[in-house]
Amino acid sequence: MATQHSRSAARLMMAPAVILLMGWMLVPLTMTIYFSFKRYLPLRGGDLGWTGFDNYVRFVTSTAFWPSVQATLVIVGGVLVITVVLGILLAMLLDQPMWGQGVVRILVIAPFFVMPTVSALVWKNMFMDPVNGLFAHLWRFFGAEPIAWLSEASMTSIIMIVSWQWLPFATLILLTAIQSLDSEQLEAAEMDGAPLLKKFYHIILPHLGRAITIVILIQTIFLLSIFAEIFVTTGGAFGTRTLTYLIFQRVLESQNVGLGSAGGVYAIILANIVAIFLMRIVGKNLDA
Amino acid sequence: MGRIQLKKVTKSFGEVEVIPPLDLTIEDGEFTVFVGPSGCGKSTLLRLIAGLEDITSGHIEIDGTDATNVPPAKRGLAMVFQSYALYPHMSVRKNIAFPLRMAKLDQAEIERRVNGAAEVLNLTDYLDRRPGQLSGGQRQRVAIGRAIVREPAAFLFDEPLSNLDAALRVGMRLEISELHKRLETTMIYVTHDQVEAMTMADKIVVLRAGNIEQVGSPLDLYHSPRNTFVAGFIGSPKMNLFEGPEAQKRDAHTMGVRPEHITVSDSDGLWSGVVGVAEHLGSDTFFHIHETGLADTITVRVDGEVSFKHGDRIHLTPREDVIHRFDGKGLRLA
Ligand SMILES: Nc1ncnc2c1ncn2[C@@H]1O[C@H](COP(=O)(O)OP(=O)(O)OP(=O)(O)O)[C@@H](O)[C@H]1O
Numbered sequence: 159m160a161t162q163h164s165r166s167a168a169r170l171m172m173a174p175a176v177i178l179l180m181g182w183m184l185v186p187l188t189m190t191i192y193f194s195f196k197r198y199l200p201l202r203g204g205d206l207g208w209t210g211f212d213n214y215v216r217f218v219t220s221t222a223f224w225p226s227v228q229a230t231l232v233i234v235g236g237v238l239v240i241t242v243v244l245g246i247l248l249a250m251l252l253d254q255p256m257w258g259q260g261v262v263r264i265l266v267i268a269p270f271f272v273m274p275t276v277s278a279l280v281w282k283n284m285f286m287d288p289v290n291g292l293f294a295h296l297w298r299f300f301g302a303e304p305i306a307w308l309s310e311a312s313m314t315s316i317i318m319i320v321s322w323q324w325l326p327f328a329t330l331i332l333l334t335a336i337q338s339l340d341s342e343q344l345e346a347a348e349m350d351g352a353p354l355l356k357k358f359y360h361i362i363l364p365h366l367g368r369a370i371t372i373v374i375l376i377q378t379i380f381l382l383s384i385f386a387e388i389f390v391t392t393g394g395a396f397g398t399r400t401l402t403y404l405i406f407q408r409v410l411e412s413q414n415v416g417l418g419s420a421g422g423v424y425a426i427i428l429a430n431i432v433a434i435f436l437m438r439i440v441g442k443n444l445d446a
Numbered sequence: 447m448g449r450i451q452l453k454k455v456t457k458s459f460g461e462v463e464v465i466p467p468l469d470l471t472i473e474d475g476e477f478t479v480f481v482g483p484s485g486c487g488k489s490t491l492l493r494l495i496a497g498l499e500d501i502t503s504g505h506i507e508i509d510g511t512d513a514t515n516v517p518p519a520k521r522g523l524a525m526v527f528q529s530y531a532l533y534p535h536m537s538v539r540k541n542i543a544f545p546l547r548m549a550k551l552d553q554a555e556i557e558r559r560v561n562g563a564a565e566v567l568n569l570t571d572y573l574d575r576r577p578g579q580l581s582g583g584q585r586q587r588v589a590i591g592r593a594i595v596r597e598p599a600a601f602l603f604d605e606p607l608s609n610l611d612a613a614l615r616v617g618m619r620l621e622i623s624e625l626h627k628r629l630e631t632t633m634i635y636v637t638h639d640q641v642e643a644m645t646m647a648d649k650i651v652v653l654r655a656g657n658i659e660q661v662g663s664p665l666d667l668y669h670s671p672r673n674t675f676v677a678g679f680i681g682s683p684k685m686n687l688f689e690g691p692e693a694q695k696r697d698a699h700t701m702g703v704r705p706e707h708i709t710v711s712d713s714d715g716l717w718s719g720v721v722g723v724a725e726h727l728g729s730d731t732f733f734h735i736h737e738t739g740l741a742d743t744i745t746v747r748v749d750g751e752v753s754f755k756h757g758d759r760i761h762l763t764p765r766e767d768v769i770h771r772f773d774g775k776g777l778r779l780a
């Protein structure tokens with residue numbers, strides 16, 4: 159936007175959206191902060207007055223806090239690594255000319271349209287059930303003892319389920335990025351004597367830099383708050399209690415709104431720390 | 447060394463044969479230009495030589511050894527692409543050094559060659575920039591730099607100047623010719639611009655629909671085009687080609703006269719016609735003459751400024767010693 163005039167016009171045009179979004183964000187945020195300083199137990203007396211920083215202190219000093227932060231970060235990190243790595247491989251595969259390309263691409267995208275609750279239930283009952291699950295049958299076919307996935311390998315299971323949901327998104331974004339790569343660049347690299355791996359490392363990967371950044375940032379936002387997948391599978395047991403899940407338990411299972419709100423504020427802080435951290439690492443890919 | 451021989455090379459994309467059997471020898475150190483209309487298979491032929499495209503049948507020999515199944519990087523050829531194909535996220539220095547790094551040369555040698563190339567191509571001040579921060583001409587030079595550091599047996603250029611404006615194109619044309627004189631390396635250059643072909647080439651290969659119509663030096667093609675296609679393609683403005691009684695008078699089916707081989711007069715001449723559009727270039731003037739009874743339009747080139755106006759009736763006389771005669775199949779008559 160070049161001129162003074164067009165800049166102020168743009169501000170005016172954007173104002174309604176900005177105001178709406180601000181309101182959308184500010185109202186719940188203010189309420190969360192308000193409740194976090196209160197002792198508020200809906201079924202045990204309701205609003206019992208101000209407590210200062212009591213809720214905050216109680217939330218961090220509870221033994222569940224640090225494990226929940228760790229669980230959150232492990233899930234986010236694990237899913238990011240799996241979706242980005244597999245997403246790049248799948249995108250390169252789908253970029254090859256092949257028979258039935260259109261159908262295959264639609265099939266790859268399909269998991270993204272399945273609701274988290276549904277997909278988690280399908281995984282839980284169809285694949286991971288230690289008696290009737292497909293994995294159990296597979297294990298037995300090879301003469302191995304079936305694994306009780308959700309209790310023995312709970313973290314791995316959750317990461318698998320969530321990765322399966324988000325892989326299509328990563329693949330799709332990375333596929334469009336790969337398709338925009340100038341084929342003459344690859345041919346030039348070929349002439350320059352770059353073997354396959356070097357071509358990937360020096361040409362394809364830098365070209366994908368921006369798309370990978372976007373995938374990481376968007377997924378992080380959603381992964382920090384995954385809930386349904388945990389709710390319907392482990393219910394927060396076996397070390398899969400994330401920060402979001404902990405807050406849910408504090409508010410709804412313990413009926414302690416004040417404590418949960420304090421946890422909400424910690425969740426905001428955690429999200430911001432992760433965001434700053436990510437922008438430091440990958441944010442420069444978005445410039446230029 | 448860079449002697450390239452194509453023996454009975456063909457190329458088909460599926461059912462479509464783009465290059466019918468084709469034989470061609472490019473001598474060491476020669477500047478060869480492939481020229482022809484769009485879609486005639488110039489790029490395909492170049493990519494076959496580069497190894498970026500598999501040939502359907504036949505052989506390619508480089509310096510006497512069969513290179514038909516040798517991968518592109520091992521053929522010792524360097525290619526400059528029409529889109530330049532620079533690596534956008536690498537600095538100019540890294541771009542130029544890339545083939546050397548892939549060849550695992552030691553750092554000092556890479557440095558030496560990159561600086562050498564940068565000096566030759568006037569890129570020294572830009573070595574730390576990204577390709578996106580360069581002008582079209584500079585990008586072109588980086589692409590050439592990336593090719594010359596490899597010290598290849600031959601350079602392949604695919605319409606390298608078509609993205610540049612007219613003035614820059616003339617400049618780069620000279621630079622590439624200079625480079626060829628200095629390096630004395632075989633160069634194969636694809637273009638559809640016959641002026642580029644005429645000014646740069648030692649040898650021109652005129653292609654039509656994958657067939658070689660004629661191979662020869664620029665002046666060979668100018669003075670004795672083998673058929674009407676080459677006659678019409680080489681030379682600017684185009685040769686006047688027409689059939690009819692005037693051609694039959696000279697025992698030919700088709701006759702051709704270049705615009706520069708016709709003299710004009712306002713009083714007398716062999717043919718006459720009415721002046722249409724005049725293109726004044728200063729140094730010379732092109733007249734498009736109508737109503738001559740020979741062809742729709744006859745183009746005439748006259749030195750300097752001549753004051754014929756639109757609608758004037760003038761007289762034309764061809765120089766009989768340089769008239770081209772062709773038979774019914776369009777082939778040149780001796
Ligand atoms: N990958 C391909 N698949 C099918 N047909 C192709 C392919 N590449 C080229 N062709 C066909 O081969 C013919 C020659 O193409 P080529 O690119 O060599 O033309 P060209 O002489 O370089 O033309 P231009 O001057 O427009 O670049 C064209 O008819 C084109 O349609």
Ligand SMILES: [Mg+2]
Nearest residue numbers: 488489490605
């Ligand atoms: Mg071409």
